């Protein structure tokens with residue numbers, strides 16, 4: 001029951017100010033984000049690469065309501081690409097972007113976000129890396145998938161994300177699998193109404209397996225993004241049945257979650273990519289991580305109580 005409350009709070013400016021202004025939040029936030037500076041993200045990347053993992057970097061930001069901010073977010077990503085290239089990390093570290101950070105929710109937001117992300121995708125491609133478009137709430141799905149389709153014309157390596165909790169995702173998985181795309185499959189992290197999304201965990205998990213089956217049997221590169229041990233095992237089995245080589249799909253997990261499992265899979269020869277968020281705009285990301293797991297909230301509450 002706590003999950004929906006926390007997801008509602010994730011969109012509240014008042015709660016954001018309250019949570020962000022208390023220094024007591026910091027130790028818990030640090031579990032989930034690499035730090036506030038680009039240099040923190042590069043340090044975390046270097047450590048993860050040395051463990052045999054690969055990385056996708058998220059410069060935190062979302063729900064931008066002013067065009068200047070959207071441009072600043074784009075420029076932040078362009079600076080990140082430059083730094084990755086200069087540090088020689090671009091081959092094993094790619095980027096994840098949220099189109100709402102690039103202005104998708106503004107009037108004419110589809111075009112603004114498209115223009116902004118196209119510059120980042122082109123710069124990433126020149127540097128030898130790639131971009132995946134994170135998926136946000138269901139009102140953005142059509143716009144995000146349309147931008148993904150257009151970006152792929154020049155940069156076919158650009159990745160998309162499908163959320164198994166949405167009813168539409170099985171159809172989207174069929175279309176993207178046929179198109180040979182890189183597709184990250186997740187369960188979904190936003191609060192969605194029963195008109196568009198499964199509400200029960202079992203239904204979301206079963207839908208995940210159906211989408212995964214389609215992606216594994218298709219022509220693309222599935223990116224299996226989950227910490228769920230049962231789904232990891234299902235993915236291993238489906239990849240084997242589809243005859244996929246170990247570089248024909250990958251596992252993805254979030255920074256700070258199930259580190260030992262990340263290393264175990266990599267040691268077995270799987271490709272494992274860790275999603276590394278960094279930056280000052282961590283509130284929405286942090287609240288979604290709390291909502292996913294009540295134990296995180298207990299940890300947060302304990303850290304407040306023991307101060």
Ligand code: FAD
Nearest residue numbers: 134135186187188189225226227228252253254275289292
């Ligand atoms: P769950 O059933 O939630 O968790 C399975 C187990 O994993 C839990 O029992 C626990 O042991 C562990 N676990 C899961 N979450 C946590 C946590 N927060 N803290 C500690 N332990 C945890 N969602 C989107 O909507 N759009 C995106 O673009 C997107 N990108 C993602 C990228 C990556 C690489 C990953 C891994 C997730 C992404 N998500 C995204 C989030 C996703 O939708 C889920 O909310 C999240 O992964 C939790 O679901 P789960 O599959 O891990 O399964």
